[in-house]
Amino acid sequence: MDTNQITPMGTNPETEKVAAIVENAGEDLLMFRCPGCKCGHAVPIRRANGNTDGLWSWNGSLTKPTLQPSIIVTYTPEPPKDRPARCHSWVTDGHIKFLGDSHHNLRDSSVPLPSMEN
Numbered sequence: 001m002d003t004n005q006i007t008p009m010g011t012n013p014e015t016e017k018v019a020a021i022v023e024n025a026g027e028d029l030l031m032f033r034c035p036g037c038k039c040g041h042a043v044p045i046r047r048a049n050g051n052t053d054g055l056w057s058w059n060g061s062l063t064k065p066t067l068q069p070s071i072i073v074t075y076t077p078e079p080p081k082d083r084p085a086r087c088h089s090w091v092t093d094g095h096i097k098f099l100g101d102s103h104h105n106l107r108d109s110s111v112p113l114p115s116m117e118n
């Protein structure tokens with residue numbers, strides 16, 4: 001059995017937080033920085049009252065978060081000048097994969113989530 005643990009240079013995936021929990025009106029939201037929209041997205045993951053309707057499932061990690069189901073952010077009727085009209089993504093194991101129906105240039109690609117620590 002190979003017990004070598006090799007971390008690629010320039011990465012520190014176990015300690016770098018790429019998501020944060022913010023509390024809003026009795027809900028805990030998991031927030032992350034979206035490199036496609038260049039702004040934060042947040043989805044509800046739990047509520048003080050125990051109601052689970054419409055919550056995302058979360059794997060409990062702030063360094064390698066996984067969220068299900070996918071996340072669709074839309075701005076209607078007119079998106080702000082610096083935002084795409086639509087962003088559709090899966091967050092899996094600390095990476096964000098943008099689907100082809102996203103309206104920014106990271107559609108159809110998967111990139112690491114940026115750090116929340118700066």
Ligand SMILES: [Zn+2]
Pocket residue numbers: 034035036037038041073087088
């Ligand atoms: Zn986005």
